[in-house]
Amino acid sequence: MRTVWGGPFRAANVVVLVGIGCLSASLLPLHAQQRDTRLIDAVKRRDDKAFAALLRAKVDVNAAQPDGATPLAWAIQLGERRMAEALLDTGANANTADEYGETPVTLAAANGDADLIQRLVAAGADTHAARWNGETAVMIAAGAGSLEAVRQLVRHGGDVNAAEPRGHQTALMWAAAEGHADVVAGLIDLGATVDAASKAGFTPLVFAVIKDDAASIRTLLERGANPNLALPSGATPIIVAMQYRHTVAALAVLESGADIGVRDRAGNTILHLASQVGDLKLVGALLAKHADPNARTPKSMAPAGARGGGPGRGGAIGEQTPLMLAARSDHEEVMRALVAAGADPSLKAQDGTSLLMTAAAGARLKTFKYAYELDPNVNVVTATGNTPMHVAVAMNDRTQPEVCEVIQFLADHGARLDELNAAGRTPIAIADNLPVDLAVDLLTKLITERGEKPKIPSKR
Template sequence: MGLKRFGASGLALWLLAARGFAGGSNAPLADAMEQVDRASVRSLLDQRVDVNQAQVDGMTALHWAVYHDDLETAKRLVNAKANVKAANRYGVTPLSLACTNGEVALVELLLDAGADPNTTLRGNETALMTAARTGKLGAVRALLARGANVNAKERRGQTALMWAAAEGHAAVVDALLEAGADFRTALPSGFTPLFFAVREGRTDVVQRILKAGADVNEAMQPRKISGKAPSKGTSPLILAVENGHFELAAVLLEAGADPNDQRTGFTALHTLTWVRKPSRGDGDDGDPAPTGSGNMTSLQFAKTLVAKGADVNLRLKKGASGRGILSKVGATPFLLAAETADVPLMRTLVELGADPLQANAEHCTPLMAAAGVGTLAPGEEAGTEPEVLEAVALALELGGDVNAVDDNGETAMHGAAYKSLPKVVQFLADKGAKIDVWNQKNQYGWTPLLIAEGYRPGNFKPSAETIAALHRVMLANGVSPPTKLPGSSD
C-alpha cells in the first residue's frame, strides 16, 4: 500500500473543476475575489456586504484570497470578520488551501485569527499533512508552534512524516522529528516512514530517520489483510535494490545493513539478477528495469556488496520448485544471472569469486539455467536468443558440462526446448551435446522434442522452428524423429 498522491496544486485544481459544476452564485464578494477583482472587493467591503456569503459550492471570498496567495486582501477580509474556519461543500478550509500553497504569512494570519491547526480534509488529511506533502517548511513550523498534532493519522493510517519522507522533503522531516513525530508508525502494508523514503530513493531522508534511531535492518511486518497474510521480511536494503536505488543501497550498507540477509528468500545479490533483467513480458519492448536514482550502476553495486561482506556463492535456503520450474533452493547469484542470460553480471560475479559450476539443490547447473531450464513462457522471460547463446558460450568456457543431467532428468537441450531457441539447440549439438544423453524423457515424461511440440507446463503452443532444429540434429546423429505424437492411434 502506498501513499495516496496529489500534485502540489492538485487540491486547487480539484476545486476549480468542482466550480465548473457549481453553477452561478449570489455571493458578489466571493465572485469578485475569484476573478481577482480587488477594486470590486474593496468597494463591496466598504459597502459592508456579508463577508462570509458563500458561492453555491461553499467557497467564500477568504477561500479565494488564500487560493490566489493574496495576503493583503486576506488581511482585509479577516479584519472584516471573515470566518477563518469556513469549509466549502468539499470540506476544504482556507487553512488547507494555504498549506497547499505554502505561503507562511497566510498560514500564520489564519492561525492567529483562530483557524484550527488540526483542521482536516475529508479522509482526515490534516493541514500539517498537506504542508508536509507539499514541502512547505514555514507552514509546517507555524502549525506545529500552534498545536498541530504531529502524529495524527488520516483514514488509511498515513502520517505527516510519511508524506514528507516519501516526497523527500528533508527539512520538513527534520522539523517533524524534532516535534516528536513517530518514525516507527507502520501501515497495514508494513510501510513505515523509512520504507517510504527508501522506496522513493530519498537518501537524505533515510539518513535522517536512521539517525533518529530507526533500525537499518528492520523488516516490514505487514498485517494480515482480508484473510491473506502478505509476505514478510523485506528490509530497507532489499527494497532499495528492487527499486534500482543503488547509491542509497550503498549508504544502507555503510549504515550496517546485512548484505547476506535472505529473510525474503533472496539476498540483495540474488535480487540484483532480476532487477537488472526483469521478465520481458508480452510487449515488444519488454518490461523495463526500474529507473532508480543516483549514479552508481548495478555492476558497481554488486562489487560494493561483495566488498561489504556479501557471500558471492551464498546458496538460497528456499525458493519455488515444481513441475517445470527452476528450483531456487540452493541457487547462487551466478546461477540466477545465468538464468536471465545476463553475461555482464555473470562475468562480474566470476571476477568477484563466484563458482560458475555450482548447481542448485536439484543439480541444475548454471549452463542448464542459461540454456532455458525452468522457462515457462518462452519469449516473455528474460534472455533473447542472442543473449542466451552468449550466456551458454560463457558457461561452457567456464567449465560447464554440456552433457550434465539434473535430478529431474533434464539437460541443457531440454532447456533450449523450453525456451524455444532453435539456434541454441544447434549450438549445443555443435559443442558436443550427446544425443543418447539428452534425447531422454525427464521425470515428467518429456524429451526435448516433446517439449518443443507442446508437452510442457505454461505454454502449450508448439515451436515449429525448434522442432525443425531438433529434427535436424537428430537426423545428423542417425536418429529418426517420431512420425506421430504419443497417444495417437495407428
C-alpha cells in the same frame, strides 16, 4: 470544494472542485438558491475588477457554497494570494470548514504557502485544523514539500507527531514518502519521532525506501532511524528496497549498517536479490561486506517433477546460488564479480540444474558464452530429465532470434537436440507449446541435418 489526498501512497494531490453550476436552481433547497455566490464566482474567474467592485459594495465575504466553501477557500485553493489577503482584510473568517473538513489553513498547507499560513494565523486560524479524515495541516504541508510552511504551523501549535486515524501515518512519513529530504530533516529537528510506525508497521524509513530517495534515507539514518527494524511481515528496509528493485535505496541502507544476513520470505539473501536485479555496484558493496557468494536458496518442498524441472519451467527451484540467478537474468558483469569473489560455478541446484542450464533459460548469447566457459557441460540432465536444450527454448525476456542464437551455440558444441524429459516432452514440443516458432523451425532443421526425424514433430 473537495481535496482528496489519501496519504503517502497517493502519487499526487488530486483536487476535485465541485461547483453548483451543473445543478438546476429548481433542484436546490430555498436557502441554497438564495446564497450570494457572486464573490465566489469572481474569484473562480480570477476577475480582479468584479472582485474589487464586490468588496466595495460590501457583499458578505463569508457567503459560502452549499458545500461550505467560501470565497477565501477558493482564493487560497486557486493560489490567488492577493484576493485571499483582501478577503482577510475585509473580515473573512479564517476558520471556516467545508463539508470535507477543508479549512483555509489546510488549503494553504497543500499549496505550501508559508506566508499565507502566517497571515491566516494572525487572523485567528487554528493550526490544529484537520480534514474530515484526520489529515492535519502539518501532514499536508510536509507532503507538499514546504519546510517553511511546516515550521509556521508547528511554531503556532501544530502537532508534529499527530497521526491520522485510519493508517496512523505522521507528517514525517508523508515527507519521506514524497522524497522531501529537507522537510524530513526539519521535522526531526522540530521533534518528530524518527521510528514511529504506521498501522501497517511502516516507519518513515520504509516510506523513504519505497520512494527510492537516498537523501531522505540517509537523513533518517543519520538522525537515528533503525536500519534493521522489521515490518510485521519480517521484511527489513533493505529487503523492502529489493522487493521494489530500488537499488539506490538498498545501497543507502547498506551503508548505514543494514544486516546483510537477512532473507526474504522466499529465502533469498540480499546478494541473491541484487544478483538477479543485476546492480553491479550493490553486488560489489555486498561482497565487500563479506556476503556469501555461494549462499543457497532454501530447498524446494515441491515433489520432484511437480514444477516440470529446470529454470524457466514453471517456478523457482531450490538451492540456487547468486551466480545462477545472475546468469538466468543475463548479467554477465555481475557473474564475473561473483566469480572473482569466490563463487563456485560447479554448484548445482536441488534438482541438478547447473549454471549453464540457468544461463540457457534466460541469458543472451554473450552471457551464455561466459557461462559455458565456467560450466561447459551442454548435456547435463536434471532429476526431471531436462537438458540445457529443454530450457533454452523459453524466451524469458529474450526475442526469438536471441533464443535461436543460444540453441545454435548449444548444437554447435554437441548438445543433444531431441531428448525426452520425464514428462515425455522434447525441446521442440516445449517450443511448439509456448509457442516459439523460430526455435521449432531451427531445431527441426538441426535434427534433420543430423539425418534424423523429430521424435515429436511440430503440430503446426
